[in-house]
Amino acid sequence: MRGDDSLAPHATGSRAPSYRAYLALAAAGFQRYATYRQATVAAVVTNSVFGFLRFAVMLAVIDAGTRTVAGYDNRQLATFVWAGQGLIGVVLLWALPEFAERIRTGDVITDLLRPIDPMSQLLAADLGRAGYAVLTRFVVPVVVGALVFDLYAPRRQVTYALFACSTLLATLVCFSCRYLVNAAAYWLLDVRGPQTAWTLTSGIFGGLYFPVWFFPDAMAIGLIVATPFPSVIQIPLDILVERGSPAVQLGLLGVQAGWVVTLLALCRWVQRRGERKLVIQGG
């Protein structure tokens, strides 16, 4: 199908679908992941094993807690690592390129025929999935970490609210990045290259393997402001371990919000361009 915008089957403006449709999609996303309980068990076990491995390295870096490194003390790093292992599942850092596969096979045509555009469908389902992950994949590693190590608990009440907002924004940023990787299939068909690039950069520049503050300060600040990666893992964790004043933390939320707006707009633009490029082989 090689359509121009006037023929685009999904509604714009006048026939905007009600919020109920989005809620149903979100509920479906929640249910889909809740169905595969064994997969959830496998994932939290793996995340917890890596929690032990990563925290051992961090503990060695701060000499078994005798000093602070890059502004983190022992307990802050413990929370950083274990909450980070939980966040992986909430934002879903690594996902199979399902949407790219739909584009490659042509299944995307069914998504385009629905009254909600593909991006909004996926976003609603992803938020439902994230809701389920908060209850399972986030809680388990944090509890395991808390049982074995001394975790840092936020001192300010407001931190919990800020962290909740930050996690939501992180989920949106991560969704957009994954969406862009998948949408590359409109042009490339095979998205292994972009997928690899995302896995590498999000891990090392996002704060997963070590806090970005282990880089020189100028580089860390540059990464946080000029790239979306720290908005996925690093910023929520910095907010949780109360690095900086509440004003700084609000600023970090602002950075995340800026990336959400930019990336979602970019996704929409890419999707529109992609639809024009799309060719479904007839059958």
Place this chain on the structure above:
Amino acid sequence: MAYRHLLAAQVRSQAQYRASLAVDVTGSVLFGVLDIVSVVVLFRVTPTLGGFGFAEVFLMTALASCAFATADLMVGNVERLRQYVRSGLFDALLVRPLSSLAQLVAMDVATRRVGRVAFGVVMLVLAAANAPIELTLARLALLTVTPIAGAVIFGAVFVATATVAFWWIESGEIANGLTYGGLNFTQYPITIYGALFRRLFAYAVGFAFVAYYPTLALLDRPDPLGAPTFLGYAAPAVAVMAAVAAGLLWQTGVRHYRSTGS
């Protein structure tokens, strides 16, 4: 030989898509770079890690990276066994008069992963030149044999963890804890890990023999944990044991296998 034909066919077919292969090889190299960059960044903020300096940890990382990359290239795709069991495709392997494990390995070899192996070898040479090694014939042999023995240990772990799929199809990414987790573990001196974790990963699985003990022997350093020096030369023996154990586990798994019947 039949396996060679299977292998050659795979490599040829993957080499047909040149741009894809180039992108994949680049990605593979970058994953190797990531291992090294992590160590460099950590040593930016700390002078020692578990009582070891940069040169020593760099050598461990290079050994671990080489061993893992080689195992990943040769048998890494055995982790796809899960899909084979789920879809029933595994039946097709069983009816042929060849070993099911060798077929699976030959059919799924990931040519792109040579990038990471090549980069690992370069890093190993750099690390060995950078570390204060008094080169003797024995040490030179150790330096050559260790990555190979390490690759066999990692290969055994890949196979052993993949067999979980015979009993538990929905095991998801749980094997990654031991395979990729093993790479993470072997990169650093085992002195940094807690006692329980060390017993499990370093001694029970044998990960201490991939890089830690050989590095001590190469540098002629006594083990802070009190193990005798000759353990540095024991990696090949451990590798053989690991391979046999993995093989037995595979056979048990195959005997346990019930086709999905679809």
